Amino acid sequence: MRVFITGATGFVGSHVARRYAAEGASLRLLTRRTSRLEALAGLDAETVTGDLREPEKLRSALTGCDALVHVAADYRLWVRDPAEMYAANVEGTRELLRIAREVGIQRVVYTSSVATMGFKADGTIVDESTPVSLADMIGHYKRSKFLGEQEAIQAARAGQHVMILNPTTPIGSADAKPTPTGRIVVDFLNKNFPAYVETGLNLVDVDEVARMHIAALDYGTPGERYILGGENLTLKQILDRMAAITGLPSPTMKVPHAIAMAFAYFDETITGRLRGKEPRATVEAVRMGKKMMFASSAKAERELGFKVLPVDTALRSAIDWFIANGYAPVL
Numbered sequence: 001m002r003v004f005i006t007g008a009t010g011f012v013g014s015h016v017a018r019r020y021a022a023e024g025a026s027l028r029l030l031t032r033r034t035s036r037l038e039a040l041a042g043l044d045a046e047t048v049t050g051d052l053r054e055p056e057k058l059r060s061a062l063t064g065c066d067a068l069v070h071v072a073a074d075y076r077l078w079v080r081d082p083a084e085m086y087a088a089n090v091e092g093t094r095e096l097l098r099i100a101r102e103v104g105i106q107r108v109v110y111t112s113s114v115a116t117m118g119f120k121a122d123g124t125i126v127d128e129s130t131p132v133s134l135a136d137m138i139g140h141y142k143r144s145k146f147l148g149e150q151e152a153i154q155a156a157r158a159g160q161h162v163m164i165l166n167p168t169t170p171i172g173s174a175d176a177k178p179t180p181t182g183r184i185v186v187d188f189l190n191k192n193f194p195a196y197v198e199t200g201l202n203l204v205d206v207d208e209v210a211r212m213h214i215a216a217l218d219y220g221t222p223g224e225r226y227i228l229g230g231e232n233l234t235l236k237q238i239l240d241r242m243a244a245i246t247g248l249p250s251p252t253m254k255v256p257h258a259i260a261m262a263f264a265y266f267d268e269t270i271t272g273r274l275r276g277k278e279p280r281a282t283v284e285a286v287r288m289g290k291k292m293m294f295a296s297s298a299k300a301e302r303e304l305g306f307k308v309l310p311v312d313t314a315l316r317s318a319i320d321w322f323i324a325n326g327y328a329p330v331l
Contacts, residue, residue, distance in 0.1 A: 001026065002027075003026070004028045006070050006096070007070070008029040011170065011178070012111065013039075013072065014040065016111075017045065021043055023214060028047075029045050031047050038176060053088055055096050063103045065103075070110050071111040088144075089144035098155075110164050111165050114167060116132065116137070116142070116145055117295060119292065121292065123294055134146055153223055163222060165225075167204055167229075169204065171185075185319060197255050199292065202233070203315070204314075207314070220303070226299060231308075234292075245319060
């Protein structure tokens with residue numbers, strides 16, 4: 001089986017590509033001119049240079065493939081020009097699905113995000129059936145992923161064999177960028193986490209997320225969404241877990257959301273708008289933090305064979321990788 005994978009140079013995508021390689025698939029991987037290729041080291045794969053914002057140029061690369069696994073996304077909580085994010089996450093997804101249909105690709109896995117779910121501030125555990133609309137989406141990343149997911153759902157309703165996966169917050173090794181979640185780990189390891197806010201996340205082992213990208217091709221129902229999650233934890237509980245693993249102290253000071261919001265406004269103004277760099281704290285992230293992102297993976301367990309794994313193993317893997325690769329000092 002020949003598989004075209006987007007996003008293979010990223011955190012989740014690199015794990016997906018390696019899982020497919022282990023299963024004996026022939027890989028064709030999309031990279032950008034600016035992509036770091038360390039994540040692909042040792043992989044027997046054909047690489048194609050292109051961009052989701054220019055999907056028509058990918059037609060020849062998609063031709064001859066049996067499956068498309070669309071993992072790539074513009075994942076930033078702060079962006080100077082939001083139009084770039086919508087071009088990649090919405091228009092890019094729609095056009096990639098169209099081209100896949102036209103060249104005869106039989107099966108598609110679209111990697112969405114748990115960010116498209118209808119989370120509540122009271123910690124209610126949500127699932128795929130929880131009511132949600134575009135108005136519930138906070139910030140450009142969530143809105144663009146919600147709209148991109150709608151493109152995948154509409155394609156499936158029109159007859160295309162598209163399965164939709166919604167990972168929660170993946171954690172594990174090789175988070176080279178790192179992602180916003182990986183940044184929490186790196187900041188903790190570097191003792192740059194003096195306080196915390198009251199928020200909640202669902203952490204999932206990135207290796208189990210990668211495994212589901214194969215299972216979805218065989219067992220997924222086109223047009224259905226599948227949450228891939230692990231443990232529901234408050235930020236304080238996550239910090240405490242890392243403290244138990246590393247022996248480093250967990251912060252004890254809780255910062256009110258109002259203070260966190262004030263700092264985020266300041267950081268976006270000074271670091272983002274004036275200096276042109278990505279701020280450490282964003283207004284979007286603080287607004288998102290007011291909702292407990294707790295979710296159930298029961299549907300994926302029933303239909304795909306997904307396993308909800310204890311998060312400690314994945315956290316330890318992330319910590320070990322960050323230290324081994326120079327992101328933090330040796331403990």
